[in-house]
Amino acid sequence: MAKISKKELIIEHSRKSFSKNGYELTSLESIAKECEITKPAIYYHFKDKATLYKAVVCPEFTALAEKIEKNTQDGDAVKRVQNYISTFGNFLISNPDFSAIFAREIANGSANIPDECINQLSRTIKQLVNILYAGESEGVFSKESPFLIQMMIVTPLISCHTSKPLRERVALHAQNSKISLEPNFANIIDSLSTKIIKGLKC
Amino acid sequence: MAKISKKELIIEHSRKSFSKNGYELTSLESIAKECEITKPAIYYHFKDKATLYKAVVCPEFTALAEKIEKNTQDGDAVKRVQNYISTFGNFLISNPDFSAIFAREIANGSANIPDECINQLSRTIKQLVNILYAGESEGVFSKESPFLIQMMIVTPLISCHTSKPLRERVALHAQNSKISLEPNFANIIDSLSTKIIKGLKC
DNA sequence: ATTTCCTTACTGAATGGTAAGTAAAATATT
């Protein structure tokens, strides 16, 4: 097992708890217990709960922005949008705690999110703006609000993860219909990508 | 002013608070203050916080299911999908507290949502399943996971409302680009509708 | 001798929920 500092251990457990339970329902006492330390040990490493949250979420948003920028530079606009979507989708797969954290932030108007993350998020969106603008110049995309496109990409993918318990409950109440088919996430990414591209094209 | 029972007054203020602050950060004391009563008065009308929440959310999900069913019976599959989307969008406009409540429920895996709401939600989704199936039979839609389509409709529209503060902060960090254009919600509904239909067609 | 990295023990504030009592309205009884 890789050697990991206690500070990083705290961050890992915190990330899981913030993702599973949300900011309010995450207690520092329970995180401490999971790390097999005591609560003030957390306060030794982090000023307060908000700072710990920041240490959890900032690297995630930064990593996302970097992957997006890296993977959406080349190709025509269609290809770049496809890469934007698949990069985001694969990021959600490799960062399984991110979906719920991001979904909560969208739902509560980014109340807990630090400015640094907003900065990273705006890098991501700027990239999408550039791609859409390139698509217009190429004459393949009609003019569209980048904000809506961003929402059409990000929120369905995120919600695929977070709404799983909700879907399971709905499936119980609708047994005789075809809702119960649980889709595979890789397929979802592809399928969403196809539809968004179709929707964007003139 | 229409006469309103104290019980309904409590529900109205609760709805606003649950929407604005979320379940955890909504304190019954603060609701009581807004209603100009005391906390135990709330407990006279409602067994506990969960029951109050139920009284707030159930009518919303029921009203949504009824409007959806009512407005998506007639016409061809394309028309019915358009009506599904516009009915949902207009519901969000006329029920301004619903977006945040629903978004939070999706984000936290429906932890607070009562079974009765799940029932209403499954009515809504069954209707979409029917429409998509009709579209396949008509030969105009390709086979698709209804669940993904539901997510593609519901989550972007909801997030348009809840992410407004987030967008404003992003706009501050991206002043020199074109992100700042704040789209009009009625236009968003139309635009989303067009794109989803394009994406669904064979 | 000092800094690092923790521990035990604690405080204060917020909050869900309850016990007990009360004024007014509705209902039953004389």
Added chain:
DNA sequence: AATATTTTACTTACCATTCAGTAAGGAAAT
């Protein structure tokens, strides 16, 4: 019609718990 009784719709006062955050101290490494 007048009076007694019960029910409705609350209030004041309080309890129990949870939780963010702190004070003070200690062992080990530097």
